[in-house]
Amino acid sequence: MSLLSRFKLRFRQGRGRLAASEPILLEAASASGLNDLTERLNRWGRLWSPGEDEPEHTHARTIVTRRLTGWMERCFGEHMPASLNGAGDPISLASSMPVLTAFLGRRATRELSRRVLRDV
């Protein structure tokens, strides 16, 4: 039996075991919990990328932008925010996370985003 055939056989066996396993039963969350979660996700979504300007989010977004710009300057260099956002758009978590993840690593970037969003 070739190596590939062995792999296929093991894969089929594994798939059979998965299909035969018991389904996981989950309880539905309460309506208030879902609303809370939706509200929180929407709030974070607005912080992640600049969209329509709502007064209550403008201040938070300004703080996030300022902190992100500071971290970018400290980690990369003083021209980094400008070279990343050539069009002149304010720097956002969505636009800066890929480059930070690439050069600092996923774990460090996760910690950085946690610090940027602290108390916001």
Added chain:
Amino acid sequence: MIAYLHFLVTGTYVWLGWFFVVAGSLFFLVMTATECWLAFTCRSWFDADEPMRLAWGMIAFAALARLAGVVIREVADGRLPWGPVQLRPLFGGVFANLGQMGLFVGGPLSMAFLAIGLGRVLQTQRRFWLRGPLTLGDRVLLVLIIAFSVSQLVINLSLLGGHPSPGAVLLWLSDPLLALLLIEAVLVRRAVVRIGQGLLAKCWGMFVMAIVTTSLGDAAIWANNHDLLSKRLTALSWYIWFVAAAAFASAPAYQLAAISIVQEPNLRQPASR
């Protein structure tokens, strides 16, 4: 510098020789070991599916090869308690002696790893449009580097008729590999100029500095072999290797500083202008 001043005044190599044999050897050993440890630590901060893990892995292997090269050369020079070690029975004549093997491991092998690592860094920089356009000076420099490496290749190919040892042929790879590293250094420098003076920019800048100083050291050896340098300048050029070793060790230190600064719990959020 005291050893060099002594050489200038007396014209003897006693102090200079002692300095390079004892303090120099120790310095290179400590620097390459530190660089190796820092580079492997940087690698450990990236997950297996992240592009910079390969880059730092290759840079770490380059540092490891450089460290191995230093150790092998020390062993070959017989500066260890058990004296010189003969290699011939182990490798059946690929290398003429242990010193040649040390030169290959710390030279072309290390350069090959570094070239792959920096290639990966350049690829990632290009993905994020971090590299600025090449200036006229850059283009002229690139043309000069390519012309020099082609001329060296032609000279080396003409020597093949003399049936050189495989070890000597392997050492010829150092010129084209150094040329490749210089090309990469020119491209990396463009990104450094573009983004400023942050920790990661300094990390890449240190690689550029290390490669340029290594090239200067090699050029000094070449000039000395062709009697183009005075004794004073030759002795002074030996100090270039200290700068290169320190720059190589500083590069992963800056990367690690950028990663650590994010984790530092007591550090204040940076204030942007």
